[in-house]
Amino acid sequence: MGTRERRGRSYSADAHLASLFSDALLQIPTRDSLALAAVGGYGRGELSPGSDLDLLFLHNGNIPFSDLTKAVEKILYPLWDSGFSVDHSVRTRSEVKEIADTDGRVALGLLDIRWVAGNRDLVDTVESVALMDWRKNGARWISELRKFSQERAQRSGELAYLLEPDLKESRGGLRDITALRGIAKTDLVTVELDRITKAESTLNNAREALHVITGKSSDRLSFFEQDKVADLLGYKDADELMLNIAQSARTVDYLSETVFHRFDQYRPAAKLFSFKGRGSSDEKVTEIAKGVGIYQGEVVITGDLKLDPPVLLRAAASAAQRGIPLSIDSCKLAKDNLIAFPEPWPREAREDFVALLGAGNAMAQIWEALDQAELTQILIPEWDRIRSLPQRNALHRHTVDRHMVETALHASLLTRQVHRPDLLLVSALLHDMGKGLPGDHSIIGAEIVTPILRRMGFPESDVAIVETLVMHHLLLSTVATRRDLDDPTTINSVCELISDPMTIELLHALSISDGQATGNTAWSNWKASLVADLVNRVKKQISGVGLPPQPEFSESEKDLAKSGEIHLSLIKREEITELLIIAPDRPGLLSIVAGFLTISRLNVRSARTRTFANSAVMRWLVLPDVYAPDISESALKQSLVQTLNGEVDIAAKIKERVSSYRSASPIPVPPPIVEVIHDGATEATVLDVRSHDQMGLLYLVGKAVTEAGVDVRAAIVSTLGAEACDSLYITEVDGRPLDPKRALEVAQSIEQQLRANKI
Amino acid sequence: MANMNLITAIIKPFKLDDVKNALQAHGIKGMTVSEASGFGRQRGHTEVYRGAEYTVELVPKVRLEVLVSSNDNEAVIDVIVKAASSGSIGDGKVWSVPVEQVVRVRTGEKGVDAL
Numbered sequence: 031m032g033t034r035e036r037r038g039r040s041y042s043a044d045a046h047l048a049s050l051f052s053d054a055l056l057q058i059p060t061r062d063s064l065a066l067a068a069v070g071g072y073g074r075g076e077l078s079p080g081s082d083l084d085l086l087f088l089h090n091g092n093i094p095f096s097d098l099t100k101a102v103e104k105i106l107y108p109l110w111d112s113g114f115s116v117d118h119s120v121r122t123r124s125e126v127k128e129i130a131d132t133d134g135r136v137a138l139g140l141l142d143i144r145w146v147a148g149n150r151d152l153v154d155t156v157e158s159v160a161l162m163d164w165r166k167n168g169a170r171w172i173s174e175l176r177k178f179s180q181e182r183a184q185r186s187g188e189l190a191y192l193l194e195p196d197l198k199e200s201r202g203g204l205r206d207i208t209a210l211r212g213i214a215k216t217d218l219v220t221v222e223l224d225r226i227t228k229a230e231s232t233l234n235n236a237r238e239a240l241h242v243i244t245g246k247s248s249d250r251l252s253f254f255e256q257d258k259v260a261d262l263l264g265y266k267d268a269d270e271l272m273l274n275i276a277q278s279a280r281t282v283d284y285l286s287e288t289v290f291h292r293f294d295q296y297r298p299a300a301k302l303f304s305f306k307g308r309g310s311s312d313e314k315v316t317e318i319a320k321g322v323g324i325y326q327g328e329v330v331i332t333g334d335l336k337l338d339p340p341v342l343l344r345a346a347a348s349a350a351q352r353g354i355p356l357s358i359d360s361c362k363l364a365k366d367n368l369i370a371f372p373e374p375w376p377r378e379a380r381e382d383f384v385a386l387l388g389a390g391n392a393m394a395q396i397w398e399a400l401d402q403a404e405l406t407q408i409l410i411p412e413w414d415r416i417r418s419l420p421q422r423n424a425l426h427r428h429t430v431d432r433h434m435v436e437t438a439l440h441a442s443l444l445t446r447q448v449h450r451p452d453l454l455l456v457s458a459l460l461h462d463m464g465k466g467l468p469g470d471h472s473i474i475g476a477e478i479v480t481p482i483l484r485r486m487g488f489p490e491s492d493v494a495i496v497e498t499l500v501m502h503h504l505l506l507s508t509v510a511t512r513r514d515l516d517d518p519t520t521i522n523s524v525c526e527l528i529s530d531p532m533t534i535e536l537l538h539a540l541s542i543s544d545g546q547a548t549g550n551t552a553w554s555n556w557k558a559s560l561v562a563d564l565v566n567r568v569k570k571q572i573s574g575v576g577l578p579p580q581p582e583f584s585e586s587e588k589d590l591a592k593s594g595e596i597h598l599s600l601i602k603r604e605e606i607t608e609l610l611i612i613a614p615d616r617p618g619l620l621s622i623v624a625g626f627l628t629i630s631r632l633n634v635r636s637a638r639t640r641t642f643a644n645s646a647v648m649r650w651l652v653l654p655d656v657y658a659p660d661i662s663e664s665a666l667k668q669s670l671v672q673t674l675n676g677e678v679d680i681a682a683k684i685k686e687r688v689s690s691y692r693s694a695s696p697i698p699v700p701p702p703i704v705e706v707i708h709d710g711a712t713e714a715t716v717l718d719v720r721s722h723d724q725m726g727l728l729y730l731v732g733k734a735v736t737e738a739g740v741d742v743r744a745a746i747v748s749t750l751g752a753e754a755c756d757s758l759y760i761t762e763v764d765g766r767p768l769d770p771k772r773a774l775e776v777a778q779s780i781e782q783q784l785r786a787n788k789i
Numbered sequence: 790m791a792n793m794n795l796i797t798a799i800i801k802p803f804k805l806d807d808v809k810n811a812l813q814a815h816g817i818k819g820m821t822v823s824e825a826s827g828f829g830r831q832r833g834h835t836e837v838y839r840g841a842e843y844t845v846e847l848v849p850k851v852r853l854e855v856l857v858s859s860n861d862n863e864a865v866i867d868v869i870v871k872a873a874s875s876g877s878i879g880d881g882k883v884w885s886v887p888v889e890q891v892v893r894v895r896t897g898e899k900g901v902d903a904l
Contacts, residue, residue, distance in 0.1 A: 069842070084842055095837070102836045103877075110830050110878065117842040118834065125839060136841050 031235050031242075031263060036076035043077060044068075044146055047085075047105070051147035054104040058097045063090045065148030066105070067156070070117075073142030078238040080247030083109065084139065087120040088152040115247060126156055130163060134174040137164055138212045161215065168216030172293050175209045179286065182206075189233075189279035190418075191428045197237045198249040202279030204233050206286055219292045222358070225285055229278035236275060239263050251275075269420055276418040276429055284402045287395065288358050295327045320656045322348050328357040335367040340379035342368060342405065347382035350389035350396045351752055353697040361403035368408055374487035377605045378653075381635075383409075383486065384751025387455035390442045392697045397435050412463060412478055419466050428547075430465045436547035437461060437540075444539040445753050446703040446720045449578075452750035453492060454536050456483070457499040458543050464500075476501035495533055499540055502527055506541045507552075510560040521567050531572055538565045578757050580714075580744045581638035583647050587612065591645035596674065598667040606635060609650040613674060615641050617763065620742050621732025623648060625680040626673045628687060628726050630666065631658035637728075637747035684726045704781040706773045714743075715768045717777055719756040721784055723749050731756060734783040738776045739763065792901060793888040794862045798853045799825060799881040800873040805851050811872035815865065817855055825852040831878045850881060856891055856904050 051066050058064060070084035071077070087102055102120055109116050121129070130137040140160035145153040164171060183201035190202050198204045207230050214221035239262045240251055251259065260271035315323040321333015321341040329349035333341040342364050349356040371379070386393055400406050407414040419430040428436060441458035445451035460482060464475030476497045483493040505527065513520040528534050541561055545553025583591075590597050590612045597612040609632075611623060620639065627634055632652040639648040654661075672678055702721035709716065719731055728747060735742060735758065744759040760776070761767055768776065800808060805822065812820060826847040833846030840846070857865050862885055869883050893903040 086842075099836045106831075106836060107878070115830070117832070119839060119842045120837045121839055129839075129841060133841050135843060139842070 031239055033076065033231065033234075036078060036234070036238060039077035039079070039081075040072065040075045043072070043083060047083075048147045050105045050108055054101040055148075057101040057104060058093050060092070062149040063093050064088070064098075064101060065150070065152040066146045067153045068144045068146050069142055070139040071142075073139070073144045075144065076234070078234070078241045079245075080115075080237075080241035080249075082115045082117045082247075085116060085118040085146075086126070086140075086143065086156075087118065088126070088148075088156060089120065089122060090149075090152065091122040091124075123152065123156055123159070127159055127163065130160060134171055134178065137171060138175070138208065140164075141212055141215055164212070165216055168218045169293075169296075172213055172216060172218065172290075175213060176290055176293075179206055179209060188283070190276045190283065191432060194250060194252045195275070195279075196250045197233055197240065197275075200279070202281075202283040202286075204230075204237065204249075206282050207233070210282070210285060210289065213289055213293075218296060219289055221289050222285065226278075226282050229281045232274050232278040235263055236271070272420045273418050273429075276420065280398070280418065281402065284398055287398075288355070291327070291355050319344050319348055321345075324352075324354070325357070328355050329360070330357045331360040331363060335364055336369065339368055339371050340376060340382065343379050343382040343386065343409075346396050346400060347385040347389075347752075350386045350392045351697060353389075353392040356396050356399045358399065358403075361399050361405060364405055365403045368405070371409060373485050375485065377487065380487050381749075381751055384452040384455055384753075386751075387438050387459055388442045388445060388451060388752045389697055390439060390699065393442070394435055394439060401431070410460075410482055412482060416463065416466060421465070430462055433547055434459050434462050437543045440543035440546045441539060443700055444543060446700050448535050448539050449532055449718070449720075449755055450492075450495075450536060450750065451720075451753040451755070453495055453499070454539050454543075455751065456486075456488075457496050457503070457536065457540055460496075461500050461503045461540065461544060472501050472504055475503075495536070498528065498533055499537055502537060503540055503544060506537060506561050506564060507545065507557065510564040511557060515560070515564055515567060521564075521571055524564070524568050525571050528568070529572060531569060534565060534568055534572065538562075578716075578746045580759060581640050581649070581746065583640065583642065583649075587647050588642050591642040591647050594645060596667075596671055598663065598670050600663040600666060606651050606653060607632070609648075609652055611648045611650065611670065612645055613648075613670075615644055615646045617741060618732065618736040619646050620745060620758075621729050621736055622673060622680065623670075624728035624732050625684055625726070626670055626678075627652060628729055629673075629678070629680065629683045630661065630669060631655035631687075633725075634728055634747065635749050637745060639742070639747075640744040680729070684729055688725050702781060702784040704777040704784070706770075706777045708770065708773070713767045714759050715761070715773050717758045717760055717773075717780065719754070719758065719780070719784070721754050723752050723754040727754055728756070730784065730787075731758075731780070734780040735760065735776075737783075738779050740768065740776055741765075792859050793891060793904065794857050794859050794885045795888050796855050796857060796862065796865055796869070796883065796885045798869045798873065798883040799827060799850050800853060800869075801875060801879060801881060802849055802851050804873045804875065804880075805853070808853060808869055808872040811868050812855065812865070815868050817857070817865065819855070821854045823852045823854075825850045829879070829882075833879075836878070848879060856888060857885075858901050858904060859887075 047066060055061055055064070065088040067086045067088060068084060069086050071081055072084045089098060098120070106116060106118065126140070130140055137160065140156065141164060143153065143157050143160065179201065182199050182205060186196045186199040186201070188202060189195045189197070189200035192200060196203065207226060210221055210226065211223065213219065214223055236251065236259060237249055239259045240249065240255060241247065243255060243258045243262065256268040256271060260268045263271065265271040265274070315325045315330060315332060317323045317332070321331060321338055322345045323330050323332045329345050329352070331341055331345045335341060345360065346356055386396060397406070401417065406417070413431065416430045421428070421430055421433070438455055438458040441454050445454065448454050460475070460479045462471060462475060463478045464471035464473070467474050479500045480493055480497050483496050488496070505524065509520060509524055515521070528537060538561065542558065545557065587610070594614055597610070599610045601608040613619065613623070624634065627650065632654055634650060634652055636651045637648060639646055673680065699722040702719065705718040707716040707718060721727060732742070740760045741763050742758050743761055746757045748755045798808070809820070826849050828845055828848055833848045834840070853869070855865065866883050866885060874880055890899065891903040892899050
């Protein structure tokens with residue numbers, strides 16, 4: 031098994047054909063009017079037992095038809111009769127060019143043309159013309175190859191994830207490798223072929239072994255044959271074989287994605303005389319965050335990875351939230367230069383990680399880029415064990431790691447259903463970490479996940495929640511489908527394990543994401559409704575409504591509030607800046623102060639506000655914009671006073687800031703949701719606002735609240751990754767609580783305004 | 790108790806007359822003929838084939854079916870093969886399967902009497 035054996039077969043075939051050819055020559059008048067060439071796989075000089083002989087008969091057009099037929103017969107018939115699988119055509123050089131001009135597969139096959147017998151000149155001219163034409167129409171061929179690749183993927187699935195893949199046709203397989211070689215020959219884009227040499231040899235060896243074992247030419251590696259193939263190739267078992275195949279396919283797939291993306295960035299109009307697609311005058315690196323830039327449609331790392339390791343996550347999050355790729359070169363750079371991540375992770379790194387996970391489909395590409403560069407193991411060392419770990423049963427479509435990424439993708443669509451989207455996303459990504467080890471993977475997973483969360487710097491309370499989620503991620507599906515929901519003991523048993531509303535809502539979302547990611551065999555509307563029913567019953571039984579408590583403030587803060595003066599104090603900490611702002615309360619104050627912070631280029635990460643004695647006490651945690659000049663406490667206070675006096679047109683300035691920054695997120699995100707919660711105990715009405723984070727969001731929310739004619743008594747504002755979760759305690763302007771109908775109207779009007787996105 | 794066979798032959802269309810005549814000369818009184826298309830090892834390509842290598846062509850053929858008594862099976866197959874052969878690729882295949890029952894519609898005759 032291997033290149034040597036394949037070449038050996040190719041040499042024997044060459045010799046056999048050469049001797050058949052010399053017999054055939056006796057049929058034709060002039061000996062140099064005919065040639066025989068190998069194209070395609072045989073042209074590359076490698077033959078598996080089940081390979082076709084791809085032959086091209088070239089003639090000069092002057093041979094009488096019957097003589098030509100007899101000559102070709104003398105070669106083909108013995109081949110057919112001895113059982114060779116032959117794929118042939120008979121053409122003059124101009125006929126070759128004609129058909130190659132219209133048929134991409136022919137053109138691609140010709141790139142591997144190799145003389146076998148007869149007039150060498152005939153073959154040489156075809157070879158040089160074929161390459162020249164290929165390069166001339168390179169852009170068109172690359173588009174065609176991409177189309178073929180997509181069609182193949184539709185028909186034959188993905189090599190990395192199928193239980194019984196087709197080694198040649200499935201996506202990431204041998205045909206894709208041939209396509210990549212063809213694209214490299216166009217000279218239009220860089221193709222790092224060295225990245226796939228190992229993959230190519232793995233897949234070729236597997237294919238050859240398969241042919242030897244089955245005695246047939248089929249390339250589909252069935253479940254039954256995997257054990258024998260693994261044995262023949264010297265793998266420990268079928269799992270190891272499939273893991274290697276999966277990794278090979280992923281490498282090929284990733285290179286294909288990268289190359290096609292690079293091609294999309296290529297602008298042929300600017301390049302009349304050069305072939306490489308880089309370097310036109312408008313290309314420079316646009317800085318978008320500290321140490322992160324955009325170049326030719328990809329995110330690149332410009333910062334120092336040794337001094338600032340979190341720049342990797344910053345770059346990944348920026349790329350994912352913009353829906354553009356992370357440059358393959360930057361990933362390589364990170365792999366070479368990143369020593370280790372600081373432990374525990376700084377807050378910003380954690381936020382970027384969550385923002386990466388929450389980006390939806392865009393995240394999958396970025397995660398794959400990180401995985402291909404082996405960076406995922408630097409971020410999460412435990413990830414290495416489950417990379418490409420197969421789940422060889424009919425239930426699962428994907429390898430363990432890909433399944434968890436898919437779960438996170440589905441979870442990103444459910445971020446509006448939970449109060450802690452960050453915990454949902456992280457649990458989704460890590461919920462099956464326990465697989466592949468003996469024992470119950472839920473319990474083991476929970477043990478594996480706890481140190482990971484601590485390493486990421488999550489507080490203990492969060493670590494405990496995620497531990498619970500991972501430990502019980504199968505609980506709801508199991509109970510809902512196998513136990514009687516009408517029986518109180520069923521509900522009780524769940525409540526004993528999950529006793530607070532926030533965790534149950536997270537577990538519900540996690541169950542949905544996990545089910546959807548596993549596929550139709552594991553999740554359906556029927557199952558979903560059973561689980562939803564269970565969750566409703568559990569929620570009713572769990573005490574409390576899950577309201578965040580109104581913030582408490584210190585005595586000194588309360589005293590300042592009573593004084594009725596405007597107060598601003600600023601404490602710069604290493605990771606974040608704390609701002610304490612106290613000002614006389616009035617309608618719209620939250621919106622004004624939020625707007626003020628946005629204009630002052632301070633990015634709100636969280637806030638706790640509450641009214642005391644006619645003043646509002648507000649504690650803000652903000653991150654100054656990277657490029658904003660340093661601002662002093664006194665200057666900021668002065669600016670605040672001016673703003674509160676009405677000397678600043680907030681709306682206009684925010685519009686300016688937003689337009690100079692970047693508008694709505696380019697990736698699709700779930701729309702904002704505004705929910706009403708009534709606390710029977712305290713008669714408070716709470717509006718839960720959940721939305722994708724954007725500049726000026728809190729200003730917008732505050733404005734909508736004011737316009738709805740209600741007052742904010744207290745607010746708890748959090749930004750988790752790229753998601754904003756705000757809980758606002760509201761009352762009528764005169765301080766009365768809202769009646770349910772009015773509260774619902776207010777919520778709907780605010781939701782509508784947010785969706786219309788009017789700043 | 791199979792004492793009858795169905796012989797099916799896929800042949801080149803232009804060979805139909807030759808095969809028909811040869812069968813009649815052998816004493817076969819009836820047959821069924823239908824149009825078919827197909828390919829074999831050469832994928833429907835002729836010797837001098839100018840199309841793209843990887844396409845597999847369906848080539849028009851004729852399907853011929855005769856019912857025979859089992860002791861005549863080998864002989865009839867032989868007759869068909871000789872008559873249908875042209876020597877070049879695409880000549881086709883002949884095969885036989887045992888038949889349980891045959892009935893002549895008009896008279897109700899069964900078995901070998903219905904052949």
